[in-house]
Amino acid sequence: MTTPTIALALDLIGRRSVTPEDAGCQETMLRRLEKIGFRSERLRFGEVDNFWARRGATGPVFAFAGHTDVVPTGPLAQWQIPPFAPEIRDGMLYGRGAADMKGSLAAMVTACETFVAKHPQHAGSIAFLITSDEEGPSVDGTVKVIDHLEARGEKITWCLVGEPTAEKAVGDMIKNGRRGSLNGRLCVYGQQGHAAYPHLADNPIHRAAPALAELTAMQWDAGNRFFPPTTFQISNIHSGTGATNVIPGELEALINFRFSTELTAAQIQEQVEAILDSHELHYDLAWSLSGNPFLTPSGELVAAAREAVREITGIDAELSTSGGTSDGRFIAPTGAQVLELGPVNATIHKLNECVAVADLESLHAIYVRVLELLLVR
Numbered sequence: 001m002t003t004p005t006i007a008l009a010l011d012l013i014g015r016r017s018v019t020p021e022d023a024g025c026q027e028t029m030l031r032r033l034e035k036i037g038f039r040s041e042r043l044r045f046g047e048v049d050n051f052w053a054r055r056g057a058t059g060p061v062f063a064f065a066g067h068t069d070v071v072p073t074g075p076l077a078q079w080q081i082p083p084f085a086p087e088i089r090d091g092m093l094y095g096r097g098a099a100d101m102k103g104s105l106a107a108m109v110t111a112c113e114t115f116v117a118k119h120p121q122h123a124g125s126i127a128f129l130i131t132s133d134e135e136g137p138s139v140d141g142t143v144k145v146i147d148h149l150e151a152r153g154e155k156i157t158w159c160l161v162g163e164p165t166a167e168k169a170v171g172d173m174i175k176n177g178r179r180g181s182l183n184g185r186l187c188v189y190g191q192q193g194h195a196a197y198p199h200l201a202d203n204p205i206h207r208a209a210p211a212l213a214e215l216t217a218m219q220w221d222a223g224n225r226f227f228p229p230t231t232f233q234i235s236n237i238h239s240g241t242g243a244t245n246v247i248p249g250e251l252e253a254l255i256n257f258r259f260s261t262e263l264t265a266a267q268i269q270e271q272v273e274a275i276l277d278s279h280e281l282h283y284d285l286a287w288s289l290s291g292n293p294f295l296t297p298s299g300e301l302v303a304a305a306r307e308a309v310r311e312i313t314g315i316d317a318e319l320s321t322s323g324g325t326s327d328g329r330f331i332a333p334t335g336a337q338v339l340e341l342g343p344v345n346a347t348i349h350k351l352n353e354c355v356a357v358a359d360l361e362s363l364h365a366i367y368v369r370v371l372e373l374l375l376v377r
Helices: 004-013 025-035 098-118 142-151 204-217 265-278 300-313 328-334 357-375
Strands: 039-045 048-055 061-067 087-089 092-094 125-131 158-161 173-175 180-189 231-239 250-259 283-291 318-320 337-340 354-356
Touching (some): 004 092, 004 098, 004 357, 025 039, 025 048, 025 098, 061 098, 061 357, 092 098, 092 357, 098 354, 098 357, 158 300, 158 357, 173 300, 180 265, 204 231, 204 250, 204 265, 250 265, 265 283, 300 357, 354 357
Parallel strands (some): 061 125, 061 158, 158 337, 173 318
Antiparallel strands (some): 048 125, 180 283, 231 250
């Protein structure tokens, strides 16, 4: 038989909610939550649907956070099943968003239904912070909801984000932080000219190459016990007219830093610009910060999550800060303890995305147990 968690996951995956569309996913979740006593706020910013729902009026506040939007499908012909017509085959639930992260959303909602039925007079409050902007620019989503809550002094104590964090089995890895992400658009200027007369031109590729090589070879820090060393990548580079006999006048490069708590974004910017200046480049450099690093090294949430995973799966969960950014970066600066705990991430953003049915049931049970460990006195 299909369990409530799997039935809800099938419903959510069947909705074509490609960023920033929500396609009714949030209303589906809200109807379930309102039936068990959650007060809801529908918060639309720009083209993005978000909601904040809360059961209880006192602290501490435990919040589930996540997103209903998904990435585009890619070539439909290469899917085993239509990506928005989910199916279960050989114990695996297929469909876009199965792992990232509609399966988690379903487990969160049904976990609350189970928990409230068992503990209607639980301590504190349970909340949901849900957006349809996580896979997009992340401008009108979680960050705006947090601003809305902060403006009225409403605080989250503990936040569990349902991002897919497991490597081989649910619970084998919990993200207790993420690296920061800093982007730069670098434009190096020279002078266009004929390739046969280089003395009458100034090649920006030749000028930029030593500086880029120095940035690539540089060790920015050694990391620490929670974070790997900061990394630098050139993600895109473009110059020239397409003709072999024309020296270009400009070079544009896109660069990215994934950085630890050993450095700040300002320190990275200062070092990069010092290197560029030392090579006497004529350049413009525009920076954009996707998010600062955050870390929840210990506390009640870490203890509860690891205990719940141990009880349900028998696994001693590893704490990790690896991977990309998440919306946790907007929540942690408020002072909340933030963790990410979700299904296996092996197929996220891929063709034929899938998640094990058994893993979603385990996730449901883990979420229920976390709630019990934190909100049952």
